Amino acid sequence: xxxxxxxxxxxxxxxxxxxxxxxxxxxxxxxxxxxxxxxxxxxxxxxxxxxxxxxxxxxxxxxxxxxxxxxxxxxxxxxxxxxxxxxxxxxxxxxxxxxxxxxxxxxxxxxxxxxxxxxxxxxxxxxxxxxxxxxxxxxxxxxxxxxxxxxxxxxxxxxxxxxxxxxxxxxxxxxxxxxxxxxxxxxxxxxxxxxxxxxxxxxxxxxxxxxxxx
Amino acid sequence: xxxxxxxxxxxxxxxxxxxxxxxxxxxxxxxxxxxxxxxxxxxxxxxxxxxxxxxxxxxxxxxxxxxxxxxxxxxxxxxxxxxxxxxxxxxxxxxxxxxxxxxxxxxxxxxxxxxxxxxxxxxxxxxxxxxxxxxxxxxxxxxxxxxxxxxxxxxxxxxxxxxxxxxxxxxxxxxxxxxxxxxxxxxxxxxxxxxxxxxxxxxxxxxxxxxxxx
DNA sequence: AACGGAAACAATCAAGCGTTCTTTTTTATT
DNA sequence: AATAAAAAAGAACGCTTGATTGTTTCCGTT
Numbered sequence: 001x002x003x004x005x006x007x008x009x010x011x012x013x014x015x016x017x018x019x020x021x022x023x024x025x026x027x028x029x030x031x032x033x034x035x036x037x038x039x040x041x042x043x044x045x046x047x048x049x050x051x052x053x054x055x056x057x058x059x060x061x062x063x064x065x066x067x068x069x070x071x072x073x074x075x076x077x078x079x080x081x082x083x084x085x086x087x088x089x090x091x092x093x094x095x096x097x098x099x100x101x102x103x104x105x106x107x108x109x110x111x112x113x114x115x116x117x118x119x120x121x122x123x124x125x126x127x128x129x130x131x132x133x134x135x136x137x138x139x140x141x142x143x144x145x146x147x148x149x150x151x152x153x154x155x156x157x158x159x160x161x162x163x164x165x166x167x168x169x170x171x172x173x174x175x176x177x178x179x180x181x182x183x184x185x186x187x188x189x190x191x192x193x194x195x196x197x198x199x200x201x202x203x204x205x206x207x208x209x210x211x212x213x214x
Numbered sequence: 215x216x217x218x219x220x221x222x223x224x225x226x227x228x229x230x231x232x233x234x235x236x237x238x239x240x241x242x243x244x245x246x247x248x249x250x251x252x253x254x255x256x257x258x259x260x261x262x263x264x265x266x267x268x269x270x271x272x273x274x275x276x277x278x279x280x281x282x283x284x285x286x287x288x289x290x291x292x293x294x295x296x297x298x299x300x301x302x303x304x305x306x307x308x309x310x311x312x313x314x315x316x317x318x319x320x321x322x323x324x325x326x327x328x329x330x331x332x333x334x335x336x337x338x339x340x341x342x343x344x345x346x347x348x349x350x351x352x353x354x355x356x357x358x359x360x361x362x363x364x365x366x367x368x369x370x371x372x373x374x375x376x377x378x379x380x381x382x383x384x385x386x387x388x389x390x391x392x393x394x395x396x397x398x399x400x401x402x403x404x405x406x407x408x409x410x411x412x413x414x415x416x417x418x419x420x421x422x423x424x425x426x427x428x
Numbered sequence: 429a430a431c432g433g434a435a436a437c438a439a440t441c442a443a444g445c446g447t448t449c450t451t452t453t454t455t456a457t458t
Numbered sequence: 459a460a461t462a463a464a465a466a467a468g469a470a471c472g473c474t475t476g477a478t479t480g481t482t483t484c485c486g487t488t
Binding site: 004045054055 | 483
């Protein structure tokens with residue numbers, strides 16, 4: 001056999017992409033072999049090289065497209081909103097919904113950055129930094145106008161994004177709580193976290209019996 | 215050559231452990247080869263098998279010990295405290311400090327669970343569940359006594375733990391903020407998040423221009 | 429109907445993998 | 459000093475890996 005009946009380059013390319021996401025999500029980039037990937041799509045491993053330069057580039061393509069998509073869509077959602085509180089709520093809602101519907105992509109983009117070579121990694125990290133910058137700017141503006149009590153916007157940005165992204169680790173579409181409810185809960189946590197009184201003070205020493213010894 | 219001068223089993227075992235953590239952290243479990251690990255310790259790859267049964271068991275030993283340690287030390291820190299607020303602050307402080315001083319272990323334990331075979335994974339997940347249960351119980355008790363406004367303790371547990379654990383992704387000991395300051399910030403976020411008003415209501419529809427389309 | 433390019437197969441390569449086994453050297457014990 | 463045990467070397471194993479190449483078949487266009 002050689003070219004198979006009904007074969008179509010565009011369709012195969014998309015199938016490889018999807019299978020790649022699935023397998024990298026499940027086994028990790030290094031652990032996924034190209035023969036495994038080829039079998040998933042119904043090809044021989046050598047045929048994959050019609051669709052990417054090498055294994056590394058497959059990963060890079062997937063991750064970069066994801067990060068670019070995330071950034072563009074977040075900016076679009078925030079576009080036109082000026083009130084920091086509205087922007088924060090929008091950001092939280094967007095981030096959560098995006099992550100709940102693309103868990104595999106998100107997981108890969110966050111976890112396999114280390115598997116990218118230096119050049120590719122730098123580009124992806126740049127995109128991520130721009131994305132984080134969206135939230136950081138919101139927090140700075142809210143702090144400036146006094147709506148938020150945030151002394152360290154950078155740290156709080158990391159904290160909130162970690163909190164939201166963590167939903168990828170356990171969310172299941174058929175779980176007891178639907179997406180809207182989860183967005184409510186997380187939005188409440190984020191809003192309370194940046195508006196609450198505790199972060200406005202330098203708190204007294206914690207009532208610890210003893211410190212963590214770890 | 216065979217046995218090298220000054221060689222000592224206990225010391226080598228510890229060196230292998232440490233090098234294993236370092237390499238798995240840096241490259242991932244699958245990507246770390248035993249020849250790489252052996253070279254790091256100054257051995258031949260075959261000699262490693264005096265110290266573990268196989269590669270899988272090395273990972274399991276590292277992860278299980280970490281999770282067990284985390285659980286035991288958290289329980290010790292919380293021991294004797296009854297006030298939910300004090301317990302929450304203690305938990306947050308413990309978790310953060312532990313994660314700031316053992317970033318590699320934590321990262322491995324969280325990320326390489328999927329690389330464990332079924333039996334080992336089940337045991338590790340059980341330990342993790344017990345650890346999460348500590349916080350969940352704190353939240354439930356606080357909600358019962360009315361100090362906390364938490365409707366979904368399970369979800370909020372995941373949210374807080376993700377937020378805290380995320381510090382492993384960026385914390386550097388030589389950064390501008392010291393551990394105490396970071397504990398303050400994160401504790402403020404957590405406390406405000408569970409005591410603030412927003413989570414007490416079913417919030418109105420978000421002021422979104424449009425929903426995330428991801 | 430014929431042709432050129434697209435699509436996939438099939439075979440191959442060197443390198444590296446985890447693992448096992450035997451041998452050699454060092455250390456500790458008597 | 460002799461001996462047993464510990465520690466590591468080193469060679470070998472069967473396999474799989476990512477990657478390359480040449481060939482064959484199908485398809486869309488003219």
